[in-house]
Amino acid sequence: MKENIEEELKVAKAATVGAKLLSNELKRDLLYKIAAELKGNVENILHENKKDLERMDAADSRYDRLLLTEQRIIALADSVQAIADLDDPANKLLSSKLLDNGLLVEKKTVPLGVVGVIYESRPNVTVDVAALCLRSGNVCLLRGGSDAWFTNNVLVELLRSVYSKHAVNPDMLQLLPTERKHVTELLTATKFVDIIIPRGSQSLIDFVRENAKVPVIETGAGVCHTYVDKHADLPKAAKIVANAKISRPSVCNALDTVLVDQAIAESFLPILIELFHEQQVRIYADDSSYEILTMLQYPYLEKASPEDFGREFLSLQCSIKLVDTLDDALIHIANYSSKHSECIISEDAEKIAIFMEAVDAAAVYANASTRFTDGGEFGLGAEIGISTQKLHARGPFALEKLVTEKWYVTGNGQIR
Amino acid sequence: MKENIEEELKVAKAATVGAKLLSNELKRDLLYKIAAELKGNVENILHENKKDLERMDAADSRYDRLLLTEQRIIALADSVQAIADLDDPANKLLSSKLLDNGLLVEKKTVPLGVVGVIYESRPNVTVDVAALCLRSGNVCLLRGGSDAWFTNNVLVELLRSVYSKHAVNPDMLQLLPTERKHVTELLTATKFVDIIIPRGSQSLIDFVRENAKVPVIETGAGVCHTYVDKHADLPKAAKIVANAKISRPSVCNALDTVLVDQAIAESFLPILIELFHEQQVRIYADDSSYEILTMLQYPYLEKASPEDFGREFLSLQCSIKLVDTLDDALIHIANYSSKHSECIISEDAEKIAIFMEAVDAAAVYANASTRFTDGGEFGLGAEIGISTQKLHARGPFALEKLVTEKWYVTGNGQIR
Numbered sequence: 001m002k003e004n005i006e007e008e009l010k011v012a013k014a015a016t017v018g019a020k021l022l023s024n025e026l027k028r029d030l031l032y033k034i035a036a037e038l039k040g041n042v043e044n045i046l047h048e049n050k051k052d053l054e055r056m057d058a059a060d061s062r063y064d065r066l067l068l069t070e071q072r073i074i075a076l077a078d079s080v081q082a083i084a085d086l087d088d089p090a091n092k093l094l095s096s097k098l099l100d101n102g103l104l105v106e107k108k109t110v111p112l113g114v115v116g117v118i119y120e121s122r123p124n125v126t127v128d129v130a131a132l133c134l135r136s137g138n139v140c141l142l143r144g145g146s147d148a149w150f151t152n153n154v155l156v157e158l159l160r161s162v163y164s165k166h167a168v169n170p171d172m173l174q175l176l177p178t179e180r181k182h183v184t185e186l187l188t189a190t191k192f193v194d195i196i197i198p199r200g201s202q203s204l205i206d207f208v209r210e211n212a213k214v215p216v217i218e219t220g221a222g223v224c225h226t227y228v229d230k231h232a233d234l235p236k237a238a239k240i241v242a243n244a245k246i247s248r249p250s251v252c253n254a255l256d257t258v259l260v261d262q263a264i265a266e267s268f269l270p271i272l273i274e275l276f277h278e279q280q281v282r283i284y285a286d287d288s289s290y291e292i293l294t295m296l297q298y299p300y301l302e303k304a305s306p307e308d309f310g311r312e313f314l315s316l317q318c319s320i321k322l323v324d325t326l327d328d329a330l331i332h333i334a335n336y337s338s339k340h341s342e343c344i345i346s347e348d349a350e351k352i353a354i355f356m357e358a359v360d361a362a363a364v365y366a367n368a369s370t371r372f373t374d375g376g377e378f379g380l381g382a383e384i385g386i387s388t389q390k391l392h393a394r395g396p397f398a399l400e401k402l403v404t405e406k407w408y409v410t411g412n413g414q415i416r
Numbered sequence: 417m418k419e420n421i422e423e424e425l426k427v428a429k430a431a432t433v434g435a436k437l438l439s440n441e442l443k444r445d446l447l448y449k450i451a452a453e454l455k456g457n458v459e460n461i462l463h464e465n466k467k468d469l470e471r472m473d474a475a476d477s478r479y480d481r482l483l484l485t486e487q488r489i490i491a492l493a494d495s496v497q498a499i500a501d502l503d504d505p506a507n508k509l510l511s512s513k514l515l516d517n518g519l520l521v522e523k524k525t526v527p528l529g530v531v532g533v534i535y536e537s538r539p540n541v542t543v544d545v546a547a548l549c550l551r552s553g554n555v556c557l558l559r560g561g562s563d564a565w566f567t568n569n570v571l572v573e574l575l576r577s578v579y580s581k582h583a584v585n586p587d588m589l590q591l592l593p594t595e596r597k598h599v600t601e602l603l604t605a606t607k608f609v610d611i612i613i614p615r616g617s618q619s620l621i622d623f624v625r626e627n628a629k630v631p632v633i634e635t636g637a638g639v640c641h642t643y644v645d646k647h648a649d650l651p652k653a654a655k656i657v658a659n660a661k662i663s664r665p666s667v668c669n670a671l672d673t674v675l676v677d678q679a680i681a682e683s684f685l686p687i688l689i690e691l692f693h694e695q696q697v698r699i700y701a702d703d704s705s706y707e708i709l710t711m712l713q714y715p716y717l718e719k720a721s722p723e724d725f726g727r728e729f730l731s732l733q734c735s736i737k738l739v740d741t742l743d744d745a746l747i748h749i750a751n752y753s754s755k756h757s758e759c760i761i762s763e764d765a766e767k768i769a770i771f772m773e774a775v776d777a778a779a780v781y782a783n784a785s786t787r788f789t790d791g792g793e794f795g796l797g798a799e800i801g802i803s804t805q806k807l808h809a810r811g812p813f814a815l816e817k818l819v820t821e822k823w824y825v826t827g828n829g830q831i832r
Contacts, residue, residue, distance in 0.1 A: 013750075017774045097795055103784055105794050112806055113776060164684025215807050216644055236829040243831035334429075356824055358433045360529060368519055377832070378521050378823070379513055390528055390610055390820035391631050391808035404806035407794070408772055411784025413652040415659035416793070 005182045008141070009114075013173040015139045016113045019171050022137055024088040026168070031084035033162050038077040038127070041158055042070050048154035049123070056147060063070040065146055066405040076127045083131040089400045091138045104410040109403040111137035113194035116186050117358045118208060121145040123163055126152045129199075130159055130173050132382060139172050141193065144188060145179035187212040189310075191204050199385055200314070201215040217393055217401070219385030221312045222252035222340030224370045227329040227355065229346035230261040234268050236367070237345040242275035243369040244343070247389035249316050252386060253341050253373040256312055257319045259329045265322050266292055273298045286306035293320075310336035326351055330358050337361055340388050342368040362388060362395035421598045424557070425530075425608035425724035427587040431555045432529045434585045438553055440504040442584075447500030447547055449578050452519070454493040457574055464570035465539070468637035471561055482537045482564055492543045493639075499547040499798050505816045512823045520826040525819040529588045529610035530727050534600050534624060536616040537561040543685040545615075546589050548798060555588050557609065559602060562594035603628040609682040615801055618728070633817070635801030635810055638726045640786045643745040643771065644699050645762035646677040650684050652783070653761040658691035659785040660759070668802060669757050672728055672737045675745045681708055681738050681785050689714045700724035700735040701703055709736075722791035726752035753777055756804050757786035778804060778811035801808055 018396045022030075028279045038045070049068040058093050068199040074309045094107040115138045119125045126144055134138035144152040160170035176182055177272055178260050187196060187208060205220055205271040223231045226244055244255035260268055276283070277298070284304035285293050293301050308319040309332070333342055343365035344355040356364045375383025375396035384401065385395040438446075454461070454775055466482040472479055486594050496771070510523040531554045535541045542560055549556035560568040568591055576586035592598055603612060603624060612632045614624040621636055645651045660671035675691045676684055685708050692699070692713070700720035709717050722737040749758055759781035760771040768815045779789045791799025791812035800817065803809040809817040 016776070017746075023772060085465060099793075099795065101643075104787060107811075215805060215806070233829075240829060240830060247832055248422075330433075357437060360432065361822070363823040363825055365825045366827065368825055368830040369832050371832040372519060372830070373823070379515065389631060391633070395523075395823045396823045405810045406777070407779040407789070407811045408767075409779055409781045409784055409788060412784065413649075413656060414784040414788070415655060416663055416785050416787040 001177065002177055005176055005185050007061060007113050008174055008176060009186075009189050012114045012141055012174060013167045013192045015171040016111070019137050019139050019172050020090070020111050022168065024091075026166075027088065027137065028084045028377065029136055030134060030162060030166060030168065031080055033166070034131065034159055035077040035080040035084070037158055037162055038073055038080065038155075042073050043150070045073055045154055045158075046070070047151040051150040052148055061228060062121045066123065066151065068123060068151065072124075074190060076124055079124070079128060079382065080131045082127075082214055083100045083135050083399070086135060086136075086381050086399055088135065088280070089403045092241060092403075094405060101414050102412060103414050104408075106408040106410075107405055108408060110406045112402055112404050114139045114141060114192060115402065116141040116193050116214065118143045118183060118186070118196065118198045118200070118204065119145070120204065121148040123148055123151045125199055126175075127153050127159075128382060129384075130382060132154070132399055132402060134172070136399055138402055141174055141176055143178065148176060168254075169285045183207075184211055185358040187214060190214055197385060202298065206313060217385070217387055218389045220252075220340070220388035221338050222254070222370075222373075222386075222388075223256050223310055223312050223336060223338040224341045224343070225252060225257045225259055225328075225329075225333050225337060226255055226345060226370065227259040227323075228261060228264070228268055229326065229335070229348060229351055230263040230342060231348040231351065232261075232264065232345040233347055234264065234271055236267065238271040240343070240345055240367065240369050241249065241272060244371055245276070245281060245318050245373050246279050246316065247369070250314050251315045251371075252312075254314070255318055255370060256319065257336070258322050259321055259332060260289065261329075262322045262324050267319075269293060270296055276300075279316055282317040284317065286319075287319040288322040289320045312338070326354065330355070333359055338388060340386065341365065341373040343368070343370050344388070362386065417595065417599070418593055418685075421592055421601055421782065422547055424590050424592060425602075425605050428530045428590060429558055429608045431585045431587040432527070435553050435555050435588050436506070436527050438584065440507075443504065443584075444500045444687075446578060446582060447552060447582065449498055450547065450575055451496040451500070451584070453574055453578055454489055454496065454571075458489050461489055461574075462486070463572055466562055466565040467566040478537045478563060482539065482567070484539060484567065485744070488540075488815055489636045489641055495540070495544060496547045497799065499544075499551050499815070502815055504551065505555075505819045508819075510821060517830050518739065518828060519830050520824075522824040522826075524828060525820055526818050526822045527826060530555045530557060530608060530611050531818065532559065532612045532630070534599060534612065534614045534616070534620065535561070537564040537619065538560070538573060539564055539567045541615055542571050542591075545800075546572070548818060553817055554818055557590055557592055557602065558595065559599060561831040565594060578796060599623075600627055603630060606630055607728075608715055613800050613801060615786055617687060620763065633801070633803055633813070634805045636804035637754050638670070638758065638786075638789075638804075639672050639726055639728050639752060639754040640669060640757045640759070641673045641675055641745075641749050641753060642759040642761060642786065643675040643739075643742075643749070644670055644677060644684055645742065645760060645764060645767055646679040647764040648677075648680070648684075648761040649763055650680065653684065653819065654687040656692055656759070656761055656783065656785050657688055658788055661692070661697060661734050662732065663785070663787050665728050667787075668728075669784060669786050670730070671734055673725060673752070675737055675739050675748060676705065676733050678738045678740050680706065685709060685736075686712055688762045694717075695732055698733040700733065702735075702737040704738040705736045707744050714777040728754070742770065746771070749775055752802060756802065757781065759784070759786050759787040769804060778802065783828070
């Protein structure tokens with residue numbers, strides 16, 4: 001076992017200058033070559049992947065995420081090729097001013113430097129993140145789950161060999177050892193690492209937030225509300241709510257709580273539970289909605305406890321609360337939202353406008369499923385994550401956020 | 417003494433919705449009215465300022481910063497008026513896409529929410545920050561130094577009375593009590609505060625960085641290097657270096673270390689010390705430059721100890737080191753820079769280009785004094801600070817960074 005990862009961190013930092021100077025064309029070409037190498041090494045990759053799979057119980061929920069197939073490897077290669085074709089976000093001129101004193105003051109985008117990504121057992125993250133970092137001229141430090149060690153290692157070595165073959169420093173990409181102490185080392189290496197992006201479960205993100213000294217872009221949990229106003233089209237509302245809950249309950253943009261205007265609850269809930277029933281969606285209901293749902297004999301019903309509001313269910317469960325006014329809905333959301341995605345369903349334009357301005361979240365919706373909060377759906381290309389913070393990146397973010405700004409000041413002897 | 421500031425934090429958060437909805441015109445008008453009130457209340461303000469001054473030794477270096485005069489109050493009012501005339505950074509449409517499924521996906525700028533600013537005894541910060549927050553629709557929590565309590569209080573009450581008179585929630589602006597425990601409370605109030613900006617000494621910034629759970633924009637120290645290449649115009653180089661050191665040594669963009677190419681050291685140092693001599697600039701010299709400077713009989717000379725490199729002097733002192741190559745200069749800067757402002761002096765375009773790309777700093781210079789790193793000099797209007805971090809804001813930043821992004825998704829029943 002390694003004592004520490006200082007050497008890895010040092011060579012990563014040292015690789016930043018070379019990474020920054022790679023031309024747009026070379027970066028694109030390297031990505032095409034990587035895509036080809038992935039397709040040409042399917043057997044080798046599957047062989048290493050098998051070693052990881054053999055260590056995991058096939059009933060484990062992570063098994064399918066870890067599993068690679070020929071088809072999945074080809075999809076990985078295609079994704080690398082798509083990233084190759086994206087615009088280089090670095091070296092863009094943001095502003096340029098010639099001052100009266102003759103100084104030329106320019107602001108340009110430049111790569112962040114060393115990007116550390118901490119994730120779990122999805123090998124596609126390994127390739128995607130490495131490709132996005134290369135595309136933007138960043139050095140990439142990967143810390144994947146120990147479950148995926150052999151898979152990640154063969155993938156990273158394949159990429160590094162492409163770098164070496166083309167006289168590019170392979171230390172631009174490194175897979176870090178998986179021991180926890182090295183994670184803490186990475187999170188506190190302010191001298192060597194410019195940014196950390198955690199991708200994975202809430203507990204991983206919490207650990208990173210608690211321990212990081214390096215700046216973090218949080219890709220956080222989604223406690224998502226949908227408010228059904230009394231001026232909603234009820235069948236449409238039920239379809240949107242059901243989709244937000246059922247289409248993929250394990251993801252962060254899935255619905256957690258339905259807020260229903262008291263005035264339409266008795267007409268709305270019967271339509272909703274018709275859509276919930278088949279999927280056996282479990283409802284944690286506040287007192288007023290519990291009464292209605294009991295009368296309707298909905299079988300998957302429990303009384304909500306206080307913790308069921310503000311809870312991210314990540315499964316076929318949700319909480320329901322009746323509210324008297326739009327204001328009550330806004331107050332509830334302000335108290336319990338994780339500021340990810342929030343929705344109003346209404347045909348009243350004024351109420352929609354108030355809701356969308358007043359709610360403080362990365363994405364606010366009118367009359368559509370919150371499940372759309374996604375870089376691909378929003379047309380951003382390869383998504384890095386969905387930021388729930390307010391600085392630098394908010395909501396779905398992609399390649400263009402892997403850069404920072406830098407001021408270039410060119411003079412001829414100017415003094416102040 | 418207060419038990420805690422939870423009530424202040426809560427009402428601040430509650431004020432964000434109203435603050436966000438203020439129109440551009442109203443925000444501008446309020447700022448004009450504030451400017452007028454400042455000019456109309458000079459005596460009252462001076463009276464309160466006197467209470468603070470009486471508690472401070474006139475020999476204290478903070479005395480002059482704390483001191484208000486009629487002229488300074490008028491300058492404050494003029495600065496508020498200038499902020500009134502700046503563009504509103506909020507409610508700008510950043511992108512708009514109509515997706516194939518009919519969803520309208522828009523990204524707009526919105527105020528950050530609650531902005532906390534922690535600073536020391538400069539009353540101009542009180543007014544400037546309050547005005548910048550109002551201009552951008554943010555709620556503002558001020559925590560100034562206890563030395564300036566009476567002054568800050570009269571200024572804040574004056575602004576709040578303008579808000580009240582125009583039916584705007586005065587809780588958009590609050591002056592917090594000065595006890596240390598409340599600072600910690602503010603720094604950890606992630607539920608109520610969206611961003612903290614520390615303005616002041618390094619020890620203040622360090623305290624904030626160590627203790628904050630709320631996101632911070634660091635306005636950090638400047639350990640600034642100027643590298644004099646062997647292809648420099650030496651008299652020009654000496655003038656730039658002297659200006660960077662002498663014109664205002666107490667600020668973050670002042671020079672700390674001169675790196676001199678060995679090949680021209682014997683011709684350059686005599687020209688430089690001619691400019692340093694009158695101001696009695698103390699030089700901490702590495703062995704090779706010490707030898708030359710001793711021969712030149714420079715009187716304010718000491719041998720550098722290792723800590724003199726990477727040290728922010730903030731006074732008429734600097735360190736000097738001779739280097740063999742551009743690479744040596746780059747390595748030294750990479751090791752010791754605080755990533756604020758770094759300069760090369762050379763007539764060799766290729767070396768300049770390498771230096772400016774390779775150096776990782778908020779501002780890189782060719783042939784000009786690093787003293788220009790400043791929002792006003794760069795033409796940004798009222799500066800909030802100079803960020804030494806890479807996310808969200810880098811280098812001098814102003815009003816336009818007091819916003820975040822928000823996605824607005826408008827549909828008509830779309831599901832995924």
